[in-house]
Amino acid sequence: MKIAIVGAGALGLYYGAMLQRAGNDVRFLLRRDYQAIRKDGLSVTSPNGDFHLQAVQCALDPAELGPVDLVLVGLKTFANHRLIELxxxxxxxxxxxxxxxxxxxxxxxxxxxxxAERVLGGIAFLCSNRGEPGTVHHMGQGRIRLGELSGGFSERATALARMFNQAQVPCEAVDDLRRARWEKLVWNIPFNGLSALTGKNVTELLRHEPSRREIIAIMGEVIAAGNAQDLNTPIEAEIFIEKMISATETMDGYRPSMMIDRLEGHPLELEAIYGVPLTRATACGVEMVRVRMLHALLELGERN
Amino acid sequence: MKIAIVGAGALGLYYGAMLQRAGNDVRFLLRRDYQAIRKDGLSVTSPNGDFHLQAVQCALDPAELGPVDLVLVGLKTFANHRLIELxxxxxxxxxxxxxxxxxxxxxxxxxxxxxAERVLGGIAFLCSNRGEPGTVHHMGQGRIRLGELSGGFSERATALARMFNQAQVPCEAVDDLRRARWEKLVWNIPFNGLSALTGKNVTELLRHEPSRREIIAIMGEVIAAGNAQDLNTPIEAEIFIEKMISATETMDGYRPSMMIDRLEGHPLELEAIYGVPLTRATACGVEMVRVRMLHALLELGERN
Structure with a gap:
């Protein structure tokens, strides 16, 4: 299977490297890391063992890579205006x-x-950062949940999950991609936004009792909005929030990607993580009061 | 009338200077500006005309100033643990x-x-900053609304208002101090907090449509909480919000005191402006959702 990686940041480089190491024909669309990877290959550091790929197929122009069987998109969503042409x-x-x-x-x-029949979506639970050009640091996790845009299980999704598992990336196919996306938002909306806005990592956020209460309240808003989206089965608020908080408590000092983006002066993924969810919630008659305020303040910060 | 100024920051220095210029016996309790004022007196720059007071009664220890007929308190509320001893x-x-x-x-x-019979409160609408030691910059406004803690009009309050007016400080006595305090909170809660949290001045906040909507929503929460406090007459939300927004639109680039405090690394007046109002709102069954979130994030920022 020929696989192209579009958006080769920390996520694209990591999954692409894992797939190539497992024997897949992987081609990377690169920008920042192009010269380094052409010359010295791609290195992954990981608690599961570091590895290096010397020969890496890559290009600056997607026309040089295609066509392929699978396009894996890891582009930051603030660059989505370029997604189709890439x-x-x-x-x-x-x-x-x-x-x-x-x-x-x-x-x-x-x-x-x-x-729609060409499109699948996946939720990645990955802690990784870019290092020097040609190096990606995998800090932990990496699990993927993927499914069809149109919902339901498919052979294709199951085959992709198998491919990832064979590449040492834990992966499961889900029958309700929408639910999986909203579940991920339950984490992303409070932790990404609050950390970007305040400059505090997840541990500092949770340790401060009033902020912790706000995180829980925000999670409740997101779950209420998600459950209004006609999911196959609703997200059980209390149990799911408890699970998210407990999981985050093990992520000592973790700095969400949006916090790093703001600290480094990059644009934030506000439309995908806040704008679209707010619009869909409102369309279903659910008002996410705290989320809307958080979105406003994050967007304000994008005005220089 | 002997008047002592306790808390001689931008507010205390300005009002004290105005009262002394009008012939009152004013004594300043100083800290930062003590040496400068002892040596060179107190200067006020103002659009209404600069002036200088060469002979200023001042001390570092309140015992050297008293007793007096009126204590005028301008202390930052985060120093309230010292208020009684001063x-x-x-x-x-x-x-x-x-x-x-x-x-x-x-x-x-x-x-x-x-x-309670000794205590009056006043709300100051003043734009002023401290300059070099011994200098205070009056940028505009300065109006005071004052009243009895126990409510109602009093001869004493009327006499104080007259004294301020004679000193070119527009002042009115009000019969419902509580209402006046809540009215001021309608401005202070959104603009102080949001500017401190985001580093944006009032003009930048109002120019960003989603933030403007949040400001209006926060004002609505504060008015609902105020109106639950058994005021003599309720605050009319729509009219009052419109008035606050219009007034703020004339304050081009104004940086609220809390924003300056945060930028300069000083503590914020969170308990007086957020903590107590939130407690009183909850006690009356009103939940200020956005205000609580704002308070949490501001307080989080106070943890180094």
Whole structure:
């Protein structure tokens, strides 16, 4: 299977490297790391063992990489205005696209051009950062949950999950991608936004009792909005919040990607993580009061 | 009338200087500006005309200033743990205390030690900053609304208002101090907190449509909480919000005191402006959702 990685940041580089190491034909669309990877290959540091790939297929222009069987999208969503032009040259009749991007609206954007039947989405639970050009640091986790945009199980999704598992990436196919996306938002919306806004990591946020209460209240708003989206089965608020908080308590000092983006002066993924969810909540008659305020303040910070 | 100024920051220095210029016997309790004012006096720059007072009565120890007829308190509320010890040496049988501090709870703190019958409160609408030691910059406004802690009009309050007016400080006595305090909170709660949290001035906040909507929503929460406090007459939400927004639109680039405090690394007046109002709102069955979130995030920022 020929696989193209579009959006080769910390996420794209890591999963691409894992897939290539397992014997897949992986091609990276690169920008920042192009010269370094051409010259010295791609290095992954990881608690599971470091590894290095010397020969890496890569290009600056997607036309040089395609067509492929699978396009794996890891592009930051603030660059989504370029998504279609980057993916289009990689497509042939039976190519499918799996977006592992954050938030809502990415599958729909791809489906509008390429057709819903080509599109899968996945939620990545990955702690990784870019290092020097040509190096990605995997700090922990890496699990993926993927499914069809149109819902339900498919052979194709099951095959992709198998491919990831064979590459040492824990992966499961889910029958309700929408539910999986909203579940991820239950974490992303409070922790990404509050850490970016306040400059505090997840441990500092949880240790401060009033902030912890706000995080829990925000999670409650997101679950209420998600459950209004006609999911197969509703998210059970109390149990799920408890699970998210407990999981985060093990992530000592973790700095969410949006916090790092703000500290480094990059744009934030506000539309996918806040804008689209707020619109969909309102459309279902649910008002996420705290989330809307958080979104406003984050967006304000984007005005220089 | 002998007047002592306790808390001689931008507010205390300005009002004290205006009162002394009008012929009152004013004594300043100083700390930062003591040496400068002893040596060179006190200067006020103002759009209404600069002036300089060469001979200024001042001390570092309140025992050297008292007793007086009126104590005017301008102390930042985060220093309220020292308020009683600073005021006590200034008191004699008929001394009254007028606190011009921000937020709620200051009159009650004074009343607990000195008796409610001694205590008046005032709301100052003043744009002023400290300059070099011995200099205060008056940028605009300066109006005071004052009243009895126990409510109602009094001869004493009317006499104080007259004294301020004679000193070119527009001042009116009000019969419902509580309402006046809540009205001021309608401005202070959104603009002080949001500017401190985001580093944006009032003009930048209002120009960003989603933030403007949050400001209006926060004002609505504060008015609902105020109106639950058994005011003489309720605050009319729509009219009052419109008035606050319009007034703020004329304050081009104004940086609220809390924003400056945060930028300069000083503590914030969170308890008086957020903590006490939230407690009083909850006690009356009103939940200020956005205000509580704002308070949590501001308080989080106070943890190094």
């Amino acid at each position: 993916v289009a040259p990689l497509m042939q009749d039976d190519t499918c696209v799996l977006t592992l991007q954050n938030g809502l609206g990415n599958e729909e954007l791809l489906a509008k051009t390429f057709g | 005021v006590a040496p200034l008191m004699q049988d008929d001394t009254c205390v007028l606190t011009l501090q921000n937020g709620l709870g200051n009159e009650e703190l004074l009343a607990k030690t000195f008796g």
